[in-house]
Amino acid sequence: MRRRAFLSGAGSAGALALAGCLTQGGGGGEPSGTLTVATYESFVDSPSSSPGGWIKQNFEAEYDDVTVEYVTPENGVTNYVQRKQQGAPVEADVYVGLNVDDLVTIDATLGDDTRLFRELDRDFVSNAEHLRPELEFGDPKSRVLPYDTGYISLVYDEEAVDEPATFDDLTSPAYEGTLLAQNAQSADSGQAFLLWTINEFGADGYLDYWRDLQANDVRILGSWWDAYSAYLESERPMVVSYSTDQVFANEDDLPMSRHRIGFLEDQGYANPEGMAVVEDSGNVDLATDFLNFMLRGETQAEIAVQNVQFPAVTDDQVDLDDSFAQYAHRPPEAVSFGYEELEGNLSGWVDEWARTIASN
Template sequence: MDRRTFIGTVGAGTVAGVAGCLTRDGDGNGDDGSDGDPEPENPDLEGELRVATYSSMVDGENPAGEWLKEVFEEEYPDAELTWTVPENGINQYIERERSDVDLDADVYLGANVDDLVLVDDRLEEGGLLRDLNVDRIDNAERIRDGLDMGDPHGRVLAYDTGYISLVYDETVVDEPETLADLTEPAYEDALLAQNAQSSDPGQAFLLWTIDAYGEDGYLDYWDNLAANGVRILKDWSESYSGAYMEEERPMVVSYSTDQVYANEYGYDMRRHQVAFPNDQGYANPEGMGIFEGASELDLAYEFLDFALSSEAQAVIAQRNVQFPAVEEEFVDLDDEFDQYAHVPPEAVTVGYDRLRGNLEGWVDDWAREFAGQ
């Protein structure tokens, strides 16, 4: 999974909604009337909490994970938070579960809807992560409406969200008004994209085109992109930090918060314009959940609640350069965010139900034709 880490000053803004809400009323068989794990009278808050995540959460300059570990351990002095970065993201835990091997982690931080679909396509329905008892997570009620991953098993809560968009150099190309514009001569050899097999923004952009053209039409659209010279690189770092920042091409699939980064480092803002073709951006909330076999269950619930606290939400948003998951009133961020972090007029996403049973086939069909472009 490729993510990016920037040290930026971001502030509160209104996040456009995607239908639904991650929090839900309990209606299962728990002792307190909610799904998931009943809350103990005397929770065990000692021991080592192992949290799996992606590399930019814990590596690089001033990552969010460094702060989360320090402050969590201050609040829970008998606990130790240990980060682990799986080489192959959620797939590593799917394979370990298939092999009946200890997962060696309690919490997964960084799941999106695509990950949940892969889990359910490859393992049993509703597997790997626990059905959460959100009544144990007080701060869950502060999550914005509109961060739904559509998981019918209630395994995740959002902790941040972002929007995939296009970033372009306005001194070279005009803003594309539609996705179809990208196949026109004005954008020949202009676009950098990422491999949908190995990149989150790459897969999100692919799904955006499936939403726009349908599963019967998206490969034809990509044929036209390929004929117009789209260049596909492995991940976001190669395409943005590498090729785009080296001015090899004037447009790249990226994030709608990129101007926050450009402003922070004093880059030429003309090369960091944000485009929402079709007046859309692809919504990509990130979620956190607890593994079914977690050995430190009580600490895991405390960590999920902690990650949704006002201070943690501000740090995650600033250092990941993404929108916070909680409502604006609960997080204090810099006013410059409204100027430099952009929300699309319409947030689109391909939901769980449509992805289930289809995602791997769509990506494989795309990869056979285009992964080597």
């Protein structure tokens, strides 16, 4: 979850590369060498907690001659897209930290003739059968598996405002000048909130809704941290954020009254994170084993607590920490757009929003 960078002091991407032979990629014998995993910085480098260290220690414990090495490329997956465009090799085996919009953008940029990630044979990822169906990317090329998810929601101060029940409530006089949001061009949370409004009002109606939000004095800031820090400074009593924010509030002894979770229309916008095997990897079998390891119940529980995200597998597969279970809130209904809905539409929606809303 990239926003952890600001709460715990990090934020970027990492990679995983290895030398060894297994089954899916052909060959045999015991795997050995280095598995290189690319991911964002706070997945491995958060000063307080991050799942990367636990994952490395426990995966290496199963393979005596294997070392997991993380890399965090500047600009994340964009770095590897640019390398592919230049015909340069991508020196990683696994990428951890993809969103659906990343995949759509990758395909729009590279086209059909250049592949950054391999098609997965799920017969070799047995734990994938436990994934929550609503978190699947809908990737037509079967390259990505989700490993956790956040839900975009509102976080509000119950002593200053009542919980809004609907999107239309946010445009009423009672909520004038109360909401902090993020730029859909530069923040994952901002783009997810935009997509949530498109899901609610349709491609023909979302800009009118945003005009109404503007008329009601919504304040749009560049990043999630810009908006959330303004909220923490009490500049406004409500912010677009995540439904796990009470977990952080509990850990930091912040007043829970200022971290109430609001689900508009009894919904939250799901923003799953995914992982994939890099096309250039020479360690496909071990990389596939790593994906399977990431979907184990005990690994999913650790990722949930350390990354402050919900597991991607069903509840019967994972035993969550009591504190996480108490303070992390799953919406009554999860909504999201998959690959098919975003393909050919995402950039146009965001660009039109930027021209109409962000530039005014």
